[in-house]
Structures are given as C-alpha cells and as structure tokens.
Amino acid sequence: MKNLKLGIFGFGCVGQGLYHVLQQSNSINSEIVKICIKDLNKSRSLDASYFTDNKDELLQNDNIDVIVELIDDAEAAFEIVTTAMNNGKSVVSANKKMIAEHLEELLELQEKNKVSFLYEASCCASIPIIRNLEEYYDNDLLSSLEGIFNGSTNFILSKLLDGVQTYDEVLKEAQDLGFAESDPTLDVEGIDPKYKLCILLFHAFGLVTKPEEVFNYGISKINEFDIDYAKKRGLTIKLISKCRRNSDKIEAYCLPTFIPIGSVLSQTSNEYNAVVLESAFSESQLLYGKGAGDKPTGSAVLSDISALNHNYRYEYKKKSKNQGKFKLCEDFDLRLYVRYDGTSPNFEDFDSIEEKYYSEKGNFLVGCIKLKNLKNSNWLKEASINTIVLN
Template sequence: MRAIKIGLFGYGCVGQGLYQTINNSKNFEGEIVKICVKDRNKKRSLPTNLFTFNKEEILEDPSIDVIVELIDNAEAALEIVTTALKNGKSVVTANKKMVAENLEYLIDLQQKTGKAILYEGAVCGSIPIIRTLEEYFGHEPINEIKGIFNGSTNYILTKIFQEKMDYDQALEQAKEKGFAESDPTLDVKGFDPKYKLSILLTHAFGINVSPDKITNLGIDHLQSSDLEFAHKHGYGIKLIAQAIRKNDEVFACVLPQFIKADHNLRNVNNEFNAVTLNGEFCDDQLFIGKGAGSLPTGAAVLSDISALSYDYKYEYKKHYNQGKVHFNNDSEVTVYASFQKPEDIDLNEFEQVSDKYFCFDRSYVIGKIKLSKLLRSKWVYNSKISVIQFDQSDEFSNELDLKTLETEILELRKGQKLREKISV
C-alpha cells in the first residue's frame, strides 16, 4: 500500500495534535507533505519549507491524496473542502459548524465526485460516535441520543461546581488549555454542541436538520442564585445536547440541565464528553472520552485518514432508508427560569407553571414550555434571564393559576420600584 500524502490546512491546536499523533503512531503509512496557514508573521515549530500561504499549492497538487481541513473559519473551510472533493481528493475535517450547516450539500457532493469526507473529530473529539452509529447501529432504530457534547463548557461547569471558581476565570483556563473554540461564544452559548447534535441527527435518525431549527441555550446566563438552587436540591448543572424519538418524530435541543447525583452524566467532568444512546434492541449505551484538546482530536482525525486508506465512506444508511422519521420541535420541556425584573419574562408563553419563588433580588418560575417557543422568544436570550431544563424524570404536576401569578408579579414589581426609589 502506498503511503498517504496529506495536505493539511491549519496548524493550530488540532493541526499540531495531528502532527504529533502521526509522528508517534504505529503502523500508519502516511505523511504531511504541506501545511497551509494564514498568518505570515507567526513563528512555526517546523521547517518553513513545509508551510505555504497559498491554498492552490495543496489543492492543485496531484501528488496529494487527502486534504485534512483543520482551520477555524467555516466559510473558508467549505471552499477548501468543496475544491478538494471536486479535484478528486478525499477530505477529513473537524469543522462541525461547516459540516452541520452544509451536510445536505456535502452528501450530494460526495455522491457526485465519488470521493469521501469524514468528520469524526468534529463530534465529541475522541469518542468514535459517528462510525459507531454508521456501522454498528446502521440497522437498529435509535430511540434517544443525549450527552455532554462540549468540552470547554463541561470544563467551566466542573471548575465552578467543584472548585468554586468564578465563570470568567474558568473560561480563561478553558481557553488556555485549548478546549475552547477560537470564538468561545460558540461554546458557552451552546452553538458548538448544537452543530454536533445536528450532525448526529443525520447518522442516528437519518434526518438532516439545519442547526438554526434546533433550540440552543448555553451556560453564559447562569447566576449565583441558580447555583444555590442547584446545591440546595442536590443537583449539578451540565450542558446537555439531546435528541429523542417518539414514534416517527424526533425533537432535539441543547439546554443547560439540572442533573441528579445518581445520573450517569453527573460524574463526567472537565473536558470529557459523553454520549448516551438508547437503541431499540441494545437498550442503553454510554460512551465517554475527551471531547476536545490537541491530541484527542488529532487522534480522531488520524483515525479518519487511516480509514480513507481502505476507501472507507459514510453510507448514510438511515438517511437513505428511513424516510418516514421527521423532526418536530413542538415538544414540551420543563424548565426553571430565573429573573430579576418580572417584566423581562413572558409567563404567557408557558403551557403550565408548576412552582414559583418571588423575591426582590431574584425570582424563578418552574413550568412547561414548548421548544419552538424557547427558540423564538426574545426574553429567553436576555442575558439577565437564565433557563435550565429539568430531566424528564423530574415530575412537576402542580398547576398554578396564571391570573394569580400575574397579580403577584405586579405586586413584586411595585415593591421593587419602591425599593429602587428609596435607595436613590
């Protein structure tokens, strides 16, 4: 077998990790022949003749078999990947945003060009979930896929809960360690795990759902009173991505969630990710591994490059065979919503309110709301409001009268205004 000649785009956290894994791997027949990067002034740890700033030097080189795309810009990445496939080169990428936003197009392009694009490193770093869904679960209906899909937010939440670190300090550490995206808002606002979830919807259920149709909230609105609520009730908080099938309908979302002490995701900490999967025949499965970082992600990329050496391709079996399953985000979730000013929140958007705590400094309500409303409502994205989901096993059957609540809220606001006046 001929050694694979690799043209690499990007030599940052993952690109350097890939370089190291290739140099330290066993039985891998391949080498990086050129690396395209952007910044001409950056010092490099490798000889300068290995680098280029001209993408054509790699994309048009007939001796290069495989393009590995590891840059941090989704638009530029799509251009690179498209040209590579059209030029007859297979591709490995770890760019979840680019893959999630263009999956339908990329599937089509693979069919037209006969070349493959693999992206295991894009979803949960080192956990081999895509190939597992494609190969092992190719014929088994999946009921549920759920988990911690983002290493940096899990790292931040671990530091906040276990070491009482404040949010900004924990985020800085996540950045320093290379777990956070170049733009960390993608992590902390829940976009990164949403891209991954959107990709898994295709491989687990055979449905392509554009990320903008999936509800996502992050951990950046969490307040100290929310942490107190969690501690008081024995919960931890994790950012959970989930897709659940009920008959032929699948709903999906990314939300911070209260996690009980005995939950199987409670002790998945730091940059670790976890995927729990429930299959019709196999029942529950749990996969845990490092979801970010130079070497773990580099290893996932190396595994994909190696798979290309035996002409491996995703077959998208469920995508082609399971036409009747469709996406529906009208499902209800039970959430806790905490706020300071009651006029900031719209209680009428709740299907039912089961509990409330009203106080001058910070109040909360607990109730059922449709995911589609969470996606569209403006108040949800107000940085002073935090929304946290309860697990499906938490039951809230009580139903408070909305009219009475509204009166209580008016009283609360009057009291707050009076207090503001006195303090001026």
C-alpha cells in the same frame, strides 16, 4: 496498504495534535507533503519547508491524495473542502460548523466525485460516535441520543460548580488550554454543540436539518443563584444536547440541564464528553472520552486517515432508508426552571406551573412549556432571565 500523501490545512491546536499523534503511530502509512497556514511569519515547531500560505500548493498538487482540513474559519474551510473533492481528493475535517451548515452539498460532492469525506473529530473529538452510528446502529432501533458535546463549556461548568473561580477566569483558562473555539460565543451560547447535534441527527436518524432549525440556549447567564439551587437539591448543571425519536417525529435541542449528582452525565467533568444512546433492546449505552484538546482531537483525525487507507466511506444508510420519514418537531413539553429578577417570564406561555418562588435574592418558577413557545418567547432574551431544564 496505501502510502497516503497528506496536505494539511491549519497548524493550530488540532493540526499540531495530529502531527504529534502521527509521529507516534507507526502503523499509519502516510506522509505529510505540505501544511497550509494563514500567517507564514508565525514561528513554527517544524521546518519552514513544510509550510505555505498558498492553498493551491496543496489543492492543485497531484502528489497529494488526502486533504486534512483543520482550520478555524468555516467559510474558507468550505471552499477548501469543495475544491479538494472536485479535484478528486478525499477529505478529512474537524469543522463541525462548516459540515452542519453545508451537509447536503457536501454529501452530493462526495457522491459526484466518488471520494471519501470523513469527519469523526467534528463531533465530541476523541469519541467515535459517527462511525458507531454508521456501522453499529445502522438499523432503526435507536430511540434517543443525548449527552455533553462541548468540552469547553463542560470545563467551565465543572469549575463554576466547584465554586472557586469566576466565570471570566474559567473561560480564560479553557481558552488557554485550547479547549474553547477561537470565538467563545460558539461554545458558551450552545452553538458549537448544536452543530454537532445536527451532524449526529443525520447519522442517527438520516434527518437533514439546518442549524437554525434546532433550538440552542447557552450557559453564559448561569449565576450563583442557579448554582445554589442546584447544590441544595443534589444536582449539577450540564449543557445537554439531545435528540429523541417519538414515532415519526424527532425532538431535538441543546439546553443547560440540571442533572442528579451520581448519574453518568454528572460524572462527566472538565473537557470530557459523553454520549448516552438508548435503543430498543440494548437499552442505555455510554460513550465517554475527551471532547477537546490537541492530541485527543488529533487521534480522531488520525483514525479517519487510517480508515482512508482501507477506502472507508460513510454509507449514509439511514438517509436512503428513512428518506422523508422523520420530521423535526417543536410541539413537545420541556419541564423548566426559570430564574428571573425584575422582568418576569410570560406565565401564559406555560402549559402548567408547579412552583413559584420569590425572594430578595431572586425569583424562580418551575413549569412545563412547549419548545415552540420557549423558542418564540421574548422574555428569554432578557439578561436577567435564565432557564435550565429540570427532568
């Protein structure tokens, strides 16, 4: 087994988590050579000799084989990762934003430089979903993949549905626990889980998408009226990312969704994530685990480092097999609950409306609408309107 020499970028939540899991994993033959951080004046739990703020001390260091990129700045991360690969170093990253935004370029770079680029921690942190899609579901039998891909919004929703804390109190708690991104908008507006969905769309079906092509809607407008609606009907609310194959079309979105209490996804609480896979003969399968936090995320990074010890690379079999076969589709119906107050949604955007409810506390409708009409609607941007999928 090789003795891998690691250069780590970032020593925040995940960087420190990785350090701890590395200390406790005797089987991984690796050594930290240097850690690059942004602010050299911050107090650190390790000896100062480990740290630098000069990226070239890692990127141009012939004694480093593997760059582990764990920073919270996607643009800087892209520069670090591309330079590392061009310098012949394999890379492990947890940066879903950077990967989702630059997937094709990153694939070309690893091919051109004959290096590995692994990023299991970028999707659902501790859940080994990418490696499973690559190795186990390496055929055409997979029909859909959906789940809870964001630990901090799941934490917020779980606490909100408990009804004890306010939205702001719960968001602060999620940030203090290291579950939320530095910019919470990425979590609460459903952008972070959408990045993960883009990465998984590629590993599930070989479909390359740009994040802006996939519709996302977050949880920041959920209020007591919506929570009351759920509770009265034996439902809970989860931020669900979903992709489904329909012949040669792929339907994909990230939207808050009412889930029956007692179902598998309803029981996925707090920072836990879950992925439900449907395939032709095995039918429904579940992967469940912590989707955020220092050591759970660090353990996925560790697993990638361990895989590099065996020269593991993603083969991207579905990309070559399905080249051009699948297209992203927005022409499918969603059954939605839309709560409004004052301004109403444009009823003509809906294919059908099965219920309209008016009261002093608020109004709602339940109806079916094509994703493309929902995406293009102006009414959805109103602060007083919220929508949640009803299956």
